[in-house]
Amino acid sequence: MSADFDFGGEVVLITGVGGALGSGVATAFADAGATVCGADVVAPDSEDFQLDDPDRIDFHQGDFTDEDDVERVVSEVVDEHGSLDYLCNVAGTWRGGDPVDETDVDTFDFLMDVNLKTMFLASKHAVPHVRDGDGAVVSVASRSSLEGGEGDGLYRASKAGVRLLTESIAEENEGELRANAIMPSVIDTPMNREMMPDADHETWVDPAEIADTILALCSDATSVTSGAAVPVYGEA
Template sequence: MSVEFDFSEEVVLVTGASGALGSAVAEAFADAGATVCAADVRAPDDEDALLDPETVEFYEGDFTDESDVRETIDAVVGAHGRLDYLCNVAGTWRGGDPVDETDADQFDMLFDVNLKTAFLASKHALPHLRETEGAIVSVSARSSLEGGEGDALYRASKAGVRLLTESIAEENRGTVRANAVMPSVIDTPANREMMPDSDHSKWVDPADIAATFMALCSEATSVTSGAAVPVYGEA
């Protein structure tokens, strides 16, 4: 059964939009008729960016910097008069070492990129989302549900995203819905390069996760808030 979404006349902000998942989310909302405002520290003409600038309005900014976040969201609302949805996709993975061998700078980087960006974007978007009774969808991770070897800080930062989401949902009950998605390994060029011998057929296509983002912003999930939704398929 095919599913179609219509986000015409609505405005969505996607952070981390130049990456594989962010660009898929931006493209999906654009295809569904939304006005897509895409934010990233990497401009679309960066050699590593995957975003198609023809389908979105791009805002370059560092979402670990509160002034950049404030200016970006003010610019989006100033240009369009509203904000309906926030997709907190900005994030990264680092790992490989046990806790006692991990540099403290890696803690700062992972918590800044994975958790602080979601906090700051949500903080400044919420007043506008309350006006439109909108929604927030953030990216946690399957690995945030348990401890593991070699990537403790990544797991902890993504657990923080999940708990932040639950708290936003509680604080805005009946006004703004907040949910998270929990991927495992996503089928991206970077992951294929990093793990060339893995079974890529079990990895999840970013477009499939983007469809879940749209479902969580749609009326189909109007009674769903505070959830952490698995999106890892067989990965």
């Protein structure tokens, strides 16, 4: 059974659009007819930018840990397209390997900035516009945010913050917009394959599959779903 989505005439902003998951989400929305606005600190001409056809999106370069950049990008999107219907907070990263008492404070700042602060700032400035259109916000948390663990406690804490902030946005905007989080485990990306070459890659989830879930959470199919943390980890 296949699922088809129609987002024609609607505008979505995707943070971290140049990454493996962000590019997958952008492609899925573009295929569904949406006007796709993508933001990233990495420019499309960089070898790290993974979206195959950046001409399909309206790209805005910006550092979403910087509130001035976030405010500028959101204003540009609304000015150029007249509305903002959906926000997908995809920007994020992983760091780990050391116990809490051996982790540098710079790692703490980095993870909280990239994973949590970007989600907070994007939501802060986008929510008033998304609310006007009875739209949706979807943010990327993590399966590991549900419990503590060895070696990546700060990553888990930052993603738990994303999940809890999502619940708060849902409560604060009940009846006006929907806010949900997704919880991946290991995503099948080139970086993860390089970091874990001996893992069972067959159990990892393809970014395109996660993108489908994000589209569903923005669609009328989930009109009564808000404040949820949706597993998207398959067998990983």
